Amino acid sequence: MWTLVKNGSIVETIEKPRDIRIDGALHSSQIFTQWSDSERAEVGLIPVEDEGQEKDEKFYTNSFNVIYADGKSVRRITNVPKDVDSVKAVLQSEVNQTLRRFLLQTDWVVVRKLETGKDAPSNLANWRAALRVKAVEFETAISAASNIAELEAIDLNSWPSDPRNE
Numbered sequence: 001m002w003t004l005v006k007n008g009s010i011v012e013t014i015e016k017p018r019d020i021r022i023d024g025a026l027h028s029s030q031i032f033t034q035w036s037d038s039e040r041a042e043v044g045l046i047p048v049e050d051e052g053q054e055k056d057e058k059f060y061t062n063s064f065n066v067i068y069a070d071g072k073s074v075r076r077i078t079n080v081p082k083d084v085d086s087v088k089a090v091l092q093s094e095v096n097q098t099l100r101r102f103l104l105q106t107d108w109v110v111v112r113k114l115e116t117g118k119d120a121p122s123n124l125a126n127w128r129a130a131l132r133v134k135a136v137e138f139e140t141a142i143s144a145a146s147n148i149a150e151l152e153a154i155d156l157n158s159w160p161s162d163p164r165n166e
Contacts, residue, residue: 001048002032002040003066003073010068013048020045052077059087059148081148091142094156099135102159103128123163130160 004012004022014020017032022043031040037047051074054062060079067074106128109120119125138156145151 001066001075002045003048003068005044005046005068005073008068010066010073011044013066014045046071046073048073048075050075050077052079055079056152058090059152084145084147084151087148087151088142088145091151091154091156092139095135095138095142098156098159099131102131102162105162127160127163134159 002014003010004014004020014032017029019029020027020031022045027043031043031045040046046068048066049072054077060081063078063080065076065078067076106120106124109124112118113120120128138154141154142151145154
C-alpha cells in the first residue's frame with residue numbers, strides 16, 4: 001500500500017500496483033515494483049507502514065486511518081471489542097452448527113437402529129456422545145465468559161476426533 005503525497009498531504013491511497021498519473025505523467029504499474037522507495041518518494045509515492053495489528057473480526061471491529069507525518073505514511077489500526085452478548089450469540093451458533101455437521105455424518109447409524117434394530121458401532125456411538133458433551137462444555141464456557149478476552153480464550157476447534165479417521 002502506498003500514498004500519493006503532495007504538499008505534505010495525502011492525495012490518494014493506493015492499495016495495489018496499478019497505472020497511475022502523477023503530475024500529468026502516466027506511469028505504468030511497474031513504478032510500484034521496479035522503482036526503489038527513494039525513486040518513488042521523489043514523485044510523491046510513499047509506502048504505508050502499519051502501526052498496530054488487526055484482530056480477529058469475530059471479536060473486534062478493526063478500523064484504519066492512514067496519516068502522513070514526518071515524511072512517513074502510517075496506517076493506524078484500531079481494534080474495538082464487539083458487544084460481549086453479540087459475540088456470545090455468534091459463538092453459540094457456531095457450536096450448534098459444528099455439532100450438527102458432525103452428527104449429520106453418522107446419523108445413518110441412528111436410522112439403521114430404528115429401522116433394523118442393529119446397534120451403532122460402539123466407537124461411533126461413543127464419539128456422538130462425546131460430541132454432545134463437548135458442545136455443552138463450550139456452551140457453559142461461553143455463557144460464563146464476562147469479556148472478550150475470555151471468549152477469545154475458548155478453543156472452539158478442540159472437538160473430539162472422528163474415530164473413522166484414526
